[in-house]
Amino acid sequence: MTDPAVTAKQLVDLARKNIEDQQSRIAQQREVVAMYERNNNAARLSTARRVLQQMQKQLARMTAAHVAAEEHLSKLTGDEASVENVVRDAPM
Numbered sequence: 001m002t003d004p005a006v007t008a009k010q011l012v013d014l015a016r017k018n019i020e021d022q023q024s025r026i027a028q029q030r031e032v033v034a035m036y037e038r039n040n041n042a043a044r045l046s047t048a049r050r051v052l053q054q055m056q057k058q059l060a061r062m063t064a065a066h067v068a069a070e071e072h073l074s075k076l077t078g079d080e081a082s083v084e085n086v087v088r089d090a091p092m
Contacts, residue, residue, distance in 0.1 A: 009074040015066035022059045029055055 029052045036045040 005076040008069065008076050012066065012073050015062065019059065019062050019066055022055065022062055026052065026053065026059060029057045031040050050086050 029048065033045065033048045033052055036048050
């Protein structure tokens with residue numbers, strides 16, 4: 001059976017990766033919005049802005065989940081030595 005702290009560390013790492021990916025997608029979407037603004041494409045601009053807002057809301061939810069995962073890991077490990085052992089045992 002897998003150590004709960006190792007699993008929690010893997011979830012923290014996965015959440016961090018998902019946040020980084022979402023931030024990259026948001027940057028790309030901002031470029032799309034800017035392109036539509038430059039081209040005066042009102043029909044597509046409205047949709048692009050709505051998608052951007054949804055992406056930002058999802059990022060906020062992802063960030064909250066990441067914080068919760070870190071807090072859970074902290075409760076499982078309790079001290080710095082335990083965290084170091086989990087990091088060593090749970091490569092990502």
